[in-house]
Amino acid sequence: MAFNVLIVDDSSVMRSVLKKTVQMCGFKIGEILEAGDGLEALEVLRANWVDLVLTDYNMPKMDGLQLIEEMKKDEILAKIPVVVVTTEGSEKKVKTFLEKGASDYLQKPFTPEQVRIKLNRVMGEPDEQDGRAEGSDEGLDF
């Protein structure tokens, strides 16, 4: 089954990098949706079926933590796994992400392999036959 991913980052280049990386991770991806901040993400989440959210932490208007808090208030959105993709590396901050309800976190810089491992943990192993991107056996390149 293909799943829809929402990528939330105020940097258009990071959204492009993450989009490309997710597409190479071997999962059956349906639609990849994008939002530039937490507020925009909530609008997208309420208007679309989303199976996974990858969100930056440090964003204007509404940051990644506030987005998670808002999602947890909503019965349906609360069930969607959220991975925080961030430059923040302090142990205290990481603990806060997880306590607030993030499923996992990924620190920048990341390799495509690290993204694949995180997605496996959160979403389960991809279907090796149908989901594997062509030419990805030797590892992933951006």
Next chain:
Amino acid sequence: MNRTDELKEAMKDSISEILETMFFTPIEFAEDQSLDELIQSPKEPVLSARLIFRGPFGGNFSVFARGGLAKELAANLLGLESEDLGREQMEATLKELLNMVAGKTFSLYDSQSVFHLGVPYMVENGELPSVAANSSESEITVIVETVSDILGFRLAIG
């Protein structure tokens, strides 16, 4: 090692990891080059991004690159040809590079403390630091050399 030396080591480690992992750009540290040479170069205008940070101490973090290298970094990050890239993508790339370097530097320097990073913004030419700025103890500068050009990072405390 004092705070300045520890921060400089953390900056160097984070810069090399990020440029190699995300930008596929091998680098060497250019101890003999100065930020002034880069900023005052008549060759090409310099692009600069900056962010404000606060935590156990506060200040700002900046990156400086000439247009050609900024375009090359954007092309490497996005997996596109340089000709397809505009100013907006070059600026967004520099801001993201700075964001990653700042976050990684502080987590390597002190993973127990929380540093709050502001949203990176572009700095106009007129606001670039003066020649005397990088000799101060509260200024840490790291210059790196890529195959095509040099790139500067500056951490100003206070």
